[in-house]
Amino acid sequence: MLLAFETATNVCSVAFKDDGGQIHEKRIEKRGAHSEQLFLFLEELMKEQGFAVSDLKAVLVSEGPGSYTGLRISASAVKGLLFGTEIPLYAINTLAGFAQSVFDQGIKSETIHSVIDARRVHLYHQAFAVEEDGLQAETEVEIKPIEQVQEMIKPGDTVVGTGTKRIDEEVLKNASVFGPEQITARALITLYNNSGQGSPFITRADPESYDPKYYTSRQAKK
The missing domain is CATH 3.30.420.40 (ATPase, nucleotide binding domain)
Structure with missing residues (x-):
């Protein structure tokens, strides 16, 4: 079982892959929706699909670039979700x-x-x-x-x-x-499944210290 969060833009998407390989998703495209919808989507998926955090094989999170606020919200979510667990976190480009x-x-x-x-x-x-x-x-x-x-x-x-x-x-x-x-969290799951942990687009992260990748105007190419 896999859980994925995509919040790098105005799209807020949470996807869950069950033991049968089917992917279930909750998604909305709305500015500023992440703070309300992310946890609501997670709760709905857990209830509808009957899984607990302890059932997960891994959690995937879109690491940036993108919206500072959106990326911070998903970072906070995975830190709270995985606190005190041994479930691996993977940050995906x-x-x-x-x-x-x-x-x-x-x-x-x-x-x-x-x-x-x-x-x-x-x-x-x-x-x-x-x-x-x-x-x-x-x-x-x-x-x-x-x-x-x-x-x-x-x-x-x-x-x-x-x-x-x-x-x-x-x-x-x-x-x-x-x-x-x-833009969808589904793609994070298929990328993980197709590429595995050795992909250059996927990095194992420590949930406690995880920080998204931010890019600023100072890094812009001239």
């Missing part, structure tokens, strides 16, 4: 989760660009190569000017995330585009 979500749909692109609106004239960005057996990072997680990201997008590529609305329509017209509807 948020942008890899976005890419995994479209990879799971069998897209034909050779490259996936995951983007989050970073305000002003920047996007959080990472590019992934689509291989038969999964995703490979083509670039690092960076805050880049929108113009630089646009120059990287080629015809036939896929672009996914909240940053798609900031990109020129001309650049996107020959690409496959997926917005916030594609």
Whole structure:
């Protein structure tokens, strides 16, 4: 059994994988919903699916980049949930989760660009190569000017995330585009299942000291 939290954007998603391999999800896309909905979704899933925290094999959390507030809420949630337990916590690259979500749909692109609106004239960005057996990072997680990201997008590529609305329509017209509807904690579970603990996108974390990965404007590429 696996439990996953995705709160890096305005999407609040909690997903649970049962012993039969089926994934159950509670999800809402609403600004500021995390503080109310995250624990409500968790309680609903536990009641509906009949599991306890002690039944879990692992807990997965989207580690960033993204909303400072959203990431802090899920960090606090896993600290409280796993306090005093031996259940492992795995922090998962948020942008890899976005890419995994479209990879799971069998897209034909050779490259996936995951983007989050970073305000002003920047996007959080990472590019992934689509291989038969999964995703490979083509670039690092960076805050880049929108113009630089646009120059990287080629015809036939896929672009996914909240940053798609900031990109020129001309650049996107020959690409496959997926917005916030594609952001889900389900993808964290499939990424974990497909890649295992040895994935460069997944890091074992100590629940007590876990801190999400924040990126600031000072780290923006010029």
